[in-house]
Amino acid sequence: MSLLGIIKIALKSLTRNKTRTFLTMLGIIIGVAAVIAMLAIGQGAKKIVEDQVNSMGTNVIMVSSNFMSQQSNVRQAQGGGNLINIDDVNAVNSEIDGVLYTSPVYNSWGQLKYENKNWRSGITGVGVDYFLIRGITAVEGDLFYNSDVENGTKVCVIGKTVADNLFGDIDPVDKIIRIRNIPFTVKGVMNSKGENVMGMDQDDIVLAPYSTVETRLLGGRWRFMTMMVSAESKDRIQVVQQDILNLLQSRHRGTTSEEFMVRTQTDVAETASSVSDTMTVLLASIAGISLLVGGIGIMNIMLVSVTERIKEIGIRMAVGAHKRDVLMQFIIEAVTISILGGILGILLGLGATSLVGKYMQWSVTVTSFSIFLSVGFSCAIGIFFGWYPARKAANLDLIDALRYE
Amino acid sequence: MTQCSLISTQGITKTYQMGEFQVHALRGIDLCIQKGEFIAIMGASGSGKTTFMNLLGCLDRPSEGSYELDGIAVHNMNSNQLTQVRNEKIGYVFQSFYLLPRTTALENVELPLLYTRQMSNKDRLERALGALDTVGLSDRTKHFPNQLSGGQQQRVAIARAIVNDPVFLLADEPTGNLDSRTGIEVMAIFQELHQRGKTIILVTHELEISQYADRIITFRDGLVISDKPNPNPRNAKEDLVKMPMLDELQE
Numbered sequence: 001m002s003l004l005g006i007i008k009i010a011l012k013s014l015t016r017n018k019t020r021t022f023l024t025m026l027g028i029i030i031g032v033a034a035v036i037a038m039l040a041i042g043q044g045a046k047k048i049v050e051d052q053v054n055s056m057g058t059n060v061i062m063v064s065s066n067f068m069s070q071q072s073n074v075r076q077a078q079g080g081g082n083l084i085n086i087d088d089v090n091a092v093n094s095e096i097d098g099v100l101y102t103s104p105v106y107n108s109w110g111q112l113k114y115e116n117k118n119w120r121s122g123i124t125g126v127g128v129d130y131f132l133i134r135g136i137t138a139v140e141g142d143l144f145y146n147s148d149v150e151n152g153t154k155v156c157v158i159g160k161t162v163a164d165n166l167f168g169d170i171d172p173v174d175k176i177i178r179i180r181n182i183p184f185t186v187k188g189v190m191n192s193k194g195e196n197v198m199g200m201d202q203d204d205i206v207l208a209p210y211s212t213v214e215t216r217l218l219g220g221r222w223r224f225m226t227m228m229v230s231a232e233s234k235d236r237i238q239v240v241q242q243d244i245l246n247l248l249q250s251r252h253r254g255t256t257s258e259e260f261m262v263r264t265q266t267d268v269a270e271t272a273s274s275v276s277d278t279m280t281v282l283l284a285s286i287a288g289i290s291l292l293v294g295g296i297g298i299m300n301i302m303l304v305s306v307t308e309r310i311k312e313i314g315i316r317m318a319v320g321a322h323k324r325d326v327l328m329q330f331i332i333e334a335v336t337i338s339i340l341g342g343i344l345g346i347l348l349g350l351g352a353t354s355l356v357g358k359y360m361q362w363s364v365t366v367t368s369f370s371i372f373l374s375v376g377f378s379c380a381i382g383i384f385f386g387w388y389p390a391r392k393a394a395n396l397d398l399i400d401a402l403r404y405e
Numbered sequence: 406m407t408q409c410s411l412i413s414t415q416g417i418t419k420t421y422q423m424g425e426f427q428v429h430a431l432r433g434i435d436l437c438i439q440k441g442e443f444i445a446i447m448g449a450s451g452s453g454k455t456t457f458m459n460l461l462g463c464l465d466r467p468s469e470g471s472y473e474l475d476g477i478a479v480h481n482m483n484s485n486q487l488t489q490v491r492n493e494k495i496g497y498v499f500q501s502f503y504l505l506p507r508t509t510a511l512e513n514v515e516l517p518l519l520y521t522r523q524m525s526n527k528d529r530l531e532r533a534l535g536a537l538d539t540v541g542l543s544d545r546t547k548h549f550p551n552q553l554s555g556g557q558q559q560r561v562a563i564a565r566a567i568v569n570d571p572v573f574l575l576a577d578e579p580t581g582n583l584d585s586r587t588g589i590e591v592m593a594i595f596q597e598l599h600q601r602g603k604t605i606i607l608v609t610h611e612l613e614i615s616q617y618a619d620r621i622i623t624f625r626d627g628l629v630i631s632d633k634p635n636p637n638p639r640n641a642k643e644d645l646v647k648m649p650m651l652d653e654l655q656e
Contacts, residue, residue: 005519016507315503318464319565320492320520322485398464402503 006325010332017305024301025341027294028381032345032374033352034287039370040353042280044362049276053269055193055202057134057230059100059237060265063092063244064226066258084225084260086210088251089127092229096243098236103130105226106213112206113178114166121162123179123206125213126228133230134193136207141173141188149209154216156184159203160192182216184208197272237264291374294341295381302334302389313393314401327394334386335379342378346371409437409473411573411604412461417470417480418627419456430456432627433470438606440572443599443638445615446608448624455577457624458608462495462575463487475572492520496566500578502558504550510537510561511546517569536564540594556587563594573604580614586648592617593641617641 014021065083086104093102106125111118128146130136136143140163144155156179163172172186184206193202208217210225231240241262248260306313313326321329350366357364419431431453438444448454459465460472463479466487472480479490496517497503504513514533518524537543540560550558559579566574576595580588596617599605607618615621616639623631 009519012508012512311503312505315505316516316520317488318462318491318497318503319517320488320569322488322520325520399459402464402499 003328006328007332010329010336013309013329014333014336020301020305021337024298024337025344027297028291028338028341028378029294029345029348031287031291031294032342032378033348034290035284035374035377036346036349036366036370037352037356038283038287039280039373040349040364040366041356041362042276042283043367044357044364045276045279046273047363047365049197049272050269052195052197053265053272055135055196056265056268057228058265059231059234060133061229061231061237061241061244062226062261062263063229063248064261065224066261084227084248086225088248089225089227091247091251092227092244095247096240098232098240098243100230100232101129101133102227102229103127103133104210105130105228106210106218107224107226108213108217110180110217112162112166113181114172114175117166119162119165121159121204121206123156123208123213123217125210125217126207127210130207130228133228137191138188139191140171141186143190144187144207144209149211152209152211152215154182154184154208154212155187156206156208157188157190158186158207159190159201159205161201161204162206163189179206179208180217184212197268237266288377291377291381295338295385298334298337298382299385299389302330302386303392305333306330306389306393309393310396310401310404313396314398314404317396317398318402323394326396327390330390330393331383331386334390335382338378338382338386339375342375345374345378349374410440411442411475412436412438413471413473414460415471417457417460417467417472419453419460419465420468429627431460431467434629436622436629436632438573438604440604441599441602442620443595443605443618444607444620444622445618445635446606446622446624447610447612447615449610451626452624453627454608454610454624456627458575458577458606461606462497463490492517493569494572496569496571496574498559498562498566498574498576498579500581502550502555502562502582504558504561504565506550509547509549510542510553510564513550513561514564514568516565521569532568533564536568537561539567539598540564554587555583556590559583559587559591560594563591563598567598567603573606574598576605576607578609579607580609580611586645588614589641589644589648593645596638596641 063084084104089102089104093099103126108123108125109120110123111120127149128144131143138157141157143157144153147153148155156177158166158172166172166177167175173188175186176183177186178184190203190207196202229240229244231237241264245260245262249255252259316326353364353366356362414434414436417431417434418429421428421430434457446454446458456465460467463474467480470480471478474490475494477490479487482490505516511530511533514536515529518529518532534543534546537546540563542557542560542564545553545557545561550561553561563574563579574595579595580591583591592614595605595607605618607614609615616635618635619638620632620634622629
């Protein structure tokens, strides 16, 4: 008998038991939907991490003294020893090929005050190139200039979180805030950067000229300068990274390479995306298990269905169905359930994905890979879990089947 | 030996192994059946008549002996070949109808045709409708078995049996699940099919039913103990006229 005919027979049998067919399908539907949604969410998470990494700037290299390794040595004097200083920054800028911008970075914390409002936030002393490295622009007011850095003027730009908490609805531009009781003029508000890879709010920050921070805020204190560098292009990052390390070693005699840490954006990105990859694999395997359970559900129902239809099988065989006709009929029934379930699962998965995207503000991406994967998988499940019940049906003894009550 | 135009069995035995015991269901059956006969196979339960019917219907294979059907030796065919023979040469009517549930009368009748090589949908439909017309159910084609009376269900089963134009009909207690009047109605259909030239082999344990056939074979303990022609078979149609209608009885 033709395959088409068997397919017709199989479909007819399925429509005779609509509720059961649907319930069997449900396992596959949920499994496939879960796989698709999980992969999409995983992809979305990866995208978010990438965005966060990109929010650092482009082709960024971070240089710092390896404080941990220096601790093993004799304690250095304040600001002395092998800590990076402003001359190092200038040397990196002028002596290394492929460096686009450099900026010293002082990280500090402090209490901010505007009229009666207080806010505790990070205060970072930077050079003007820092804005270029990190792609910072002013959404209100202005940024500070090189003259501010040279003169050590008491100006700052603030992040969105700081602006919201200190000023609320008031326009912060040209207002005076007190940072550790020292008055600074707010020149502007920076564009929002969201969270960084570590989940920290990158808008909860005040940027001031590094010279001002050094003298006014950190004067007399222990200072720990780091450096932010941007390379001309992605391909040059590796070379520039090594050159910086070599330069710093030659400038600070008697140091080993461990005493400076030169990390690139790619390093950060790799760490972060390996985490999100692990999460994706984890989520997808859980979803995969539910797909497997769905497959076992198909086998279960098919076995019940074979037992329930022993007489039907007997009648079919009596009037001329070959073993292979019966085998094919039951396999096709199982495959139809799983493929149909797969298609419905894809629709459900797409729906769930777009809901997640809409309400959680995640950029979720359904890849054609995940669709092919789940359809292929559900086909395979249909054949794999349909085979055993179908064989059972085809190998029934005709007389026993006919007499079965 | 006379020529057997339809069925010829020689020395057929069937032995079942039941644990340590061997059950000899058939102990050597020699039978010759001509085309166009209407045969009733009689016997009490345990006589071997059902086993013999299974062998005749190619549902089972004999332990020993030979069976020629329509000129083909079927006793040593494999199950695939037997399936083919069942599909093309034999029409079955069972005691409990054996219609597929939740499947319309028409689809039930079409069933054997689905397993036949190459037939257009149109041909199939025509033949199935023709068969249903023969048993007088043209107006019930879209009904499901549970919407039909027992007699109607059995007529659907007969339509299914004749739709492939088999060389003989094999009916296993076709009236067993029916009241006596409906049973005779079914016998009337068989007699009509017989008059049109169909060979019919009927297995029954009811003496009354066997009287409609024109040859009666009796089984006992796995052997044929009598094989006699029935020169004056009863006429089911005439019997029906004589029988009071059910609703008349109620009045």
